[in-house]
Amino acid sequence: MDRHSIVLRAANPTIEEGLAFARYLDEAAEGFFRFMLGRRAAHILATAYAQPDHDLSYQNVTFAERDNVIVGMAAGYTELQHRRSSLRPLKRAAGRRNLRMRIVLVLFAPMMRIIDSIHEDEFYLQAIAVDKELRGHHVGSALADFIEGRARACGSARLSLDVSAGNEEARRFYEGRGMTIESQWPKRLALPGLKFYRMTKAL
Ligand SMILES: CC(C)(COP(=O)(O)OP(=O)(O)OC[C@H]1O[C@@H](n2cnc3c(N)ncnc32)[C@H](O)[C@@H]1OP(=O)(O)O)[C@@H](O)C(=O)NCCC(=O)NCCS
Structure with missing residues (x-):
């Protein structure tokens, strides 16, 4: 596939695009959002996505399209944007399911603290994902x-x-882009299936 057939564009605050965002976000997060928010996760995320000024907002999202069809997504924000963000839009969108979300956030508090720790001069890549059948065709690189x-x-x-x-x-994709592992979580005790690397790159 020709890389030039891929068009990148800013996201719009519609529920339809929010559902696409939710799908890619959960793919990048390996199902964490579905685990946290349950069956209605996609709808909850899409509702929060349509709100401005928070981490999951459409404002932070870029879509990749081929022939006017969304085939990939990347989202990210600066430390300042993150510091000003709140979970309120997500909690509001979760409504009654808010309780499940709060419990998961308490259980995963140590992990969330790591994810939340962004240095002052950093831009945090929150998520990047490409449709399975198009992987390896440089859509991820373009994003x-x-x-x-x-x-x-x-x-x-x-x-x-x-x-x-x-x-x-x-990880190989990021390494190919010059990113290196700076730290890992948990530092010592590795829980099965629950180990993260923080990767960074000077810009
Ligand atoms: C990671 C991801 C976004 C990469 O997107 P992609 O469109 O497939 O990547 P690209 O085609 O742009 O690949 C760029 C380079 O990375 C390399 N690469 C990609 N996947 C690779 C793999 N599985 N193994 C080794 N190298 C790989 C390619 O060889 C390519 O190198 P090249 O330029 O020398 O050919 C995609 O695999 C994906 O959506 N994964 C699922 C979601 C996910 O895990 N997101 C990250 C969460 S942290």
């Missing part, structure tokens, strides 16, 4: 290039992200 450009335009000096240790495909 990652765009995110790096956006990070530089925001004045960020570094790009950072968290990737689960089991996701070798993504």
